[in-house]
Amino acid sequence: DAGVIQSPRHEVTEMGQEVTLRCKPISGHDYLFWYRQTMMRGLELLIYFNNNVPIDDSGMPEDRFSAKMPNASFSTLKIQPSEPRDSAVYFCASSPMTGVDTGELFFGEGSRLTVL
């Protein structure tokens, strides 16, 4: 398996522009997570899905952020409009979650976003 695939790997944009980050989870994984990593705040969970349904979006910073999972093999994280403080590395992770507790997460390589 190719692992979790994220695109783009790097994005530089100007304040006010729309940004769309994409993720293809590992086939057969029921859970998908979006995390954001910054030096100041570390790794923060933004939202996670189970079987394409958003379960917990309490980590989404504000209404400028939205995430969708239209099918089991694709998810997007959108920021509109973007601001400089959104600059971070955004990670997507998936998990098969076969047990009653949270199992191993498989991370993509991340999308590094710079908002000027």
Added chain:
Amino acid sequence: SQQGEEDPQALSIQEGENATMNCSYKTSINNLQWYRQNSGRGLVHLILIRSNEREKHSGRLRVTLDTSKKSSSLLITASRAADTASYFCATDAWGGGNKLTFGTGTQLKVEL
């Protein structure tokens, strides 16, 4: 806020030495996991220890868990330059849903 706090924040050792990293957390957990992150890369799962386990081994890794103190430690024995990375603990909080909360991480540098 961070569920887990790693200690130390940074650690520099010589190749062949052992490296110990500690993680403290705040709430009751189902399990605790350790991940590794090489610079510019995604996180990679190392080991998972459940709340009813006290110690676990995987190759050169040894993880302990003390639920009474809400703490865990990761020991890497006979370290190698290739072990240079950041190491994170992550907790699956009891009743917190199927999600992990990550700590602040320890940056390990192994010098030749």
